[in-house]
């Protein structure tokens with residue numbers, strides 16, 4: 001899939017996925033698509049991550065494929081070279097923001113304070129991740145931020161659950177939420193792709 005226009009408006013719940021075993025990458029991506037969530041934030045937290053991006057880009061081109069946990073400028077370009085169509089970072093530095101902008105693909109820089117949101121806005125970027133969402137103030141925080149900074153739109157991630165997601169999704173400044181609950185480690189270990197599809201279908205119906 002080519003790069004989307006926005007990483008916030010793809011799906012109501014963006015699956016945050018950690019790939020330990022490369023062999024699970026394509027079945028996970030297919031299970032998410034089958035369940036009705038054709039998007040993935042594949043985190044660069046494991047040695048298999050970049051290969052997993054390459055593999056999914058080749059085998060499951062219909063999924064909107066993003067790379068997450070981008071914490072250094074070189075990871076931004078490496079992820080896009082591997083096939084990522086959008087980027088997500090847990091936090092943001094000026095160098096990382098510039099590197100993500102240079103790639104030309106949509107990206108969600110991580111923010112958790114009003115000043116960080118203002119810095120990102122100052123760079124001309126209005127879409128961002130709010131991380132760690134539950135620990136940093138949750139939905140009440142985002143509701144409060146929408147007063148002075150209505151142009152900022154968020155993907156809250158970190159501690160979000162199927163129970164708390166609808167409260168976030170009802171906010172005017174939330175495009176989607178992110179969560180790792182769609183790919184439970186035991187389901188991945190057991191190759192239970194049907195369970196992942198079912199979790200995806202439930203999440204797709206949250207809005």
Ligand code: 3PG
Pocket residue numbers: 016043068069090131157158159160178179180181
């Ligand atoms: C992330 O990288 O965005 C978070 O680790 C996902 O948080 P969660 O596991 O609480 O959904």
